[in-house]
Amino acid sequence: MCLNMSFFLILHLFQRGIMANSFDDECDYLFKAVLIGDSAVGKSNLLSRFARDEFHLDSKPTIGVEFAYRNIRVGDKLIKAQIWDTAGQERFRAITSSYYRGALGALLVYDITRKATFENLKKWLHELREFGSSDMVIVLLGNKSDLCQSRQVGVEDGQSLAQLEGLCFMETSAKENVNVEEAFLQMVTKIHEITSQKSLEAKTNETSPTLNGKKEIINVDEVSATKQTSCCSY
Template sequence: MAEESYDEECDYLFKAVLIGDSAVGKSNLLSRFTRDEFRLDSKPTIGVDFAYRNVCVGGKTIKAQIWDTAGQERFRAITSSYYRGALGALLIYDITRRQTFQNIKKWLSELRGFSSPDTVVVLVGNKSDLGQSREVEEDEGKSLAELEGLYFLETSALQNQNVEEAFLSMIERIHEVLIQKIALDNKSNGDDGDGPVVPAGREVVNIDEVTATRPLSTSFSNCCLK
């Protein structure tokens, strides 16, 4: 019952995924964003995990349901299925390991094969606090992002640098795409109203369709950002 009342506080539920090689820092980025925590002894994700966080965008309360996918090859068949219905993705590499950057195109191709063309993708170069061990220059990340039409940021989950910005830029852009979709639908239906599209907090808002979801487990943060 507590979960139901919590859901009712939200206007939209957005699904997003974290993608990238193993040990690039996906889990710590997620825990930093949702719980403001960082674990030096973080273990590899087995299969998938997820957490929630509420944010306020455009006067609406959005619950971001963020899935952390395993980077190991043996889990690919499992994790790729979670790309479906994702409105956004953080595509993450480790600036100290060039191979993780070289694999970005492979991850991006896989994501695009399963997700909507409207999925918002942010390219993230993580571990910027380890600049002395850098193997991938920031300009390389920017160039790849420009080539592929992605947003780009370098982050440090350890020092909490640009973590909020990475997630929020994705969520805010998803909201913009949704509002544009609503406006187009209303126009085609001859409806000038701006009422809610789905019952608050009860369904995932997909750019192409609306599908019900019931989470298997949760990790909540009640903070609603300004």
């Protein structure tokens, strides 16, 4: 317990330092998002494929929390997407849950070849909604679609759960780079739509935060999105 608490404090301070230094003048927005799901569903490879276009067959389990970021242009805005990859092992749950705070989006991942990872999604959703914002954009990902011959979870199962819970959905393959870019971009674009609407409403009420009257900053520790709407499933 003491070791876990010490690790938590170190990670928390590290995260705060990263948050303070990762926003630069060229970016219009900074969006924080999290990758969650059972261990070995491919979260780390999804992130490395998105951030660096890399895939590692010998990828090791995430210890605690890791992160990566990438700049994305949506319309005329440049967005820095900061993605936190959380450990799926039970012993790290107390640590990773703290990283839901301030997250505007989440990628909820299961392995289509392991039914148990799909069955555990309800537990992950409960945790996400308990510790995260009720306005969070959540995208459900059925990963490892390249292993369709070993499939234990059908596409229609993922679609049904997404429709029931009001989530976006698609199947991905980090190995073959299928729908990885699309999944992250869908989440970021949806967050941008929601925050833009919130900003517009705030401007109408003359309460919108500005930087020298020129640029809006989305503070990941303070901003919540407007009411979440269901997006399309694929």
